[in-house]
Amino acid sequence: MAQGARPLSPHLQIYRWYLTMALSIGHRASGVALTVGLVLFIWWLVALAGGPESFAVVQAVMHNFFGWLVLFGFTAALFFHAANGVRHLVWDAGYGFDKEVARQSAIVTLAVAGGLTILFWLLVLIVA
Amino acid sequence: MQAAIGKVRSRGSARSGAGTWKAQRFTAIANLLLVLWFVVNAIAMAGSAYAEWVAWFHSPLTAALMILLVLSTCYHARIGLQEVVEDYVHHEIGKVAILVGITLVAALLATAGVVSVLMIALGG
Numbered sequence: 673m674a675q676g677a678r679p680l681s682p683h684l685q686i687y688r689w690y691l692t693m694a695l696s697i698g699h700r701a702s703g704v705a706l707t708v709g710l711v712l713f714i715w716w717l718v719a720l721a722g723g724p725e726s727f728a729v730v731q732a733v734m735h736n737f738f739g740w741l742v743l744f745g746f747t748a749a750l751f752f753h754a755a756n757g758v759r760h761l762v763w764d765a766g767y768g769f770d771k772e773v774a775r776q777s778a779i780v781t782l783a784v785a786g787g788l789t790i791l792f793w794l795l796v797l798i799v800a
Numbered sequence: 801m802q803a804a805i806g807k808v809r810s811r812g813s814a815r816s817g818a819g820t821w822k823a824q825r826f827t828a829i830a831n832l833l834l835v836l837w838f839v840v841n842a843i844a845m846a847g848s849a850y851a852e853w854v855a856w857f858h859s860p861l862t863a864a865l866m867i868l869l870v871l872s873t874c875y876h877a878r879i880g881l882q883e884v885v886e887d888y889v890h891h892e893i894g895k896v897a898i899l900v901g902i903t904l905v906a907a908l909l910a911t912a913g914v915v916s917v918l919m920i921a922l923g924g
Contacts, residue, residue, distance in 0.1 A: 700884055707877045714870070714913045720853055721916035721923070727850045754835065757828050764825060792839065800847030 691778045699756045702749040709746040747792055752785035820879060827876035834869040854920055863921035870913035878906035 687693070719726040733739060759777050762768050768777055845856060856862055881902045889895040 700880075703877075703880045704884060707881060710873055710877055710909065713873075714909045714916075717866075717870070717913050717916040717920075720850070720857070721919040724850045727853075750835065750839075754832060757832065761825065761828065792843065795843045796846040799843055
């Protein structure tokens, strides 16, 4: 920083963890994780454009326990970020700031994200 | 023409924050719709082989929505990563270097994605 070391306000390690705070941090963490997923998604598109051989490489790399684990984490981050993103858009519109409402919407967000993730993989297992 | 001293010292408003804020929301809404569309199709296509995926991309609707999905997600990711870096990286030169890197990688991913979708859609 140009003006040298300034005194800093207390940060994460000072505060007791609570639900709305965890979701706020989770939104950023899942967003960062999703950019890694975005790289995988683009890799899949490039491989598909490259032909059957390069597509087979993607399938070989992803069709194992570790690959499925990454994909599961990717979808969990996706559904959480989407659900919590809707919560943020509602806030942007000016609603839901009351402390108790924010806590309840956090619980709904977690339930929706978890539910959609499980539903997605159940449907994939049924279809595939 | 005079620049405010705060701006010169990189401490003032760049007067473009609201535009970025709005772009983040617009791409968020676009992402919601496009990801929902892709997820539904991904479930329907689960377990598909190479040829089936390629056939799906031959639909103009698929190609168009996939290009929008690539652009919207890459743009949204770039804004979000920039926000995180601006909040946590305090070393000025390091921060600028990371932001330049994020922008270049986002542009590279978006371009690679769009070119790939076009190649699959228009390929034989």
